Amino acid sequence: MRRRLAGRAALETADGPAELAALLDGADALLAWDFNSDAVRTAWPRDPARAPRWVHAASAGVDRLMFPELVGTPGLRVTNSRGVFEQPIAEWVAGVVLAFAKDLPGSWERQRQRVWEHRETRRVHGSTALVVGAGPIGRAVGRTLRALGARVRLTGRRERADDPEFGRIHGSSGVDGEFGELLGGADWVVAAAPLTDATRGLFDAAAFARMRPGAAFVNVGRGPLVVEDDLLAALRSGTGRPARAALDVFCREPLPAASPLWEAPGLLVSPHMSGDAVGWEEELAQVFLAEFERWTADRPARNAVDLHLGYVPMTPQP
Incomplete structure (x- = not known):
């Protein structure tokens, strides 16, 4: 350079x-x-x-x-x-989804203990994924999960019914409305939204309570999208809402060694590396x-951030 x-x-x-x-x-x-x-x-x-x-x-x-x-x-x-990061992040999410569906962590643990235990695993094909964030990362995640046969629903800042790729983009405000229904119908919930005043703390105790039993939660957006204490409590509750989770981003990075998230049941900790x-x-x-x-050259930027929104809008770029 x-x-x-x-x-x-x-x-x-x-x-x-x-x-x-x-x-x-x-x-x-x-x-x-x-x-x-x-x-x-x-x-x-x-x-x-x-x-x-x-x-x-x-x-x-x-x-x-x-x-x-x-x-x-x-x-x-x-x-x-x-x-730069969209497709690598999407592949990381797909890897997590496949690992959870096929219980690879369980296989590794049983191998460590020299235990031969036959189990049935889940299909990804035909399952439902909710991707929260309709920007480039969320779309790449959606496309990749679609390639695995999952039904994908996207939410964005505003609802629209004419998206050329995913058809309808759902809204993501309030767990008491449509967003809560979407949470309750998803096997995989992926947070890929930018961090704004509207998305900070979006995944809290109320959101986790609306999830389907046995669902998995993945965050590749920003750490503060999640109320980490609420996620920890949900994983410890044994309700399966969610049953497993994977976090690539955290409110504090590096994650302190004393954080209880390291030992949270069913949680995969990844050191902000999904896109690298x-x-x-x-x-x-x-x-x-x-x-x-x-x-x-005094030409318009390709990746121009809207300073009022706090991210690059999904509009055709010059």
Whole structure:
């Protein structure tokens, strides 16, 4: 990447908020590589005139950038790395669904104990999957689960009946309405929504109580979509709502060693790696360089974040 930008941009690397604050003041653009850091919030210039004109996130989620000072910067362009993580995440979700359906964790445990125990397993074909989030990641998950023969229903920020790929996109507000009915009819519930004020804590005790007994829950969106204490209580309750769960994202990362989630019954803990297939760093660089070309040519961004919504809308890109 440095070779591609040689002679076209002066590159500086910041290590920590203090160094970033010094470099950010008066900079033209910022590549935010560490999606888990709040350094940008801490270092953002107080004078909007000294703030960068473009911020690119080396991630799909941009929730850590959606603080008032940045969002309120006049004329600011914010882009993300849409296109890198969708299919790897979808494959990871499919792997989890297959592992749960075929009880691979149970087979590994019995092998460890040298126990030969015949069991019946579940079919994925003909089961029902509810994917919460109708953006690129949710759609990739939906397509992949469809390929396994699952019936897929998607929910989004707003309901619509004319989606060219999935037909109807359901709403996802309130477990007392249609969303609760969808939860109750799903064998697999996959959270793939961006983190916004509307989705924070969406999966709480009420949502888990509406799930079908024996259902599995998977979160590949953002940690705070889930009230983790409520999920822990649901898994410990023995009601099977849900019976198993897989979390690739957490409210606090890395997950503290003392967290009870490590030993929650039926829970698979994954260290925020579902989208990181071999070669992902080079792909991130390519997305950034493509956006750099558009920015320097004064062309519209391909992955332009709507600062009011907090994500890239699903609209045709130039």
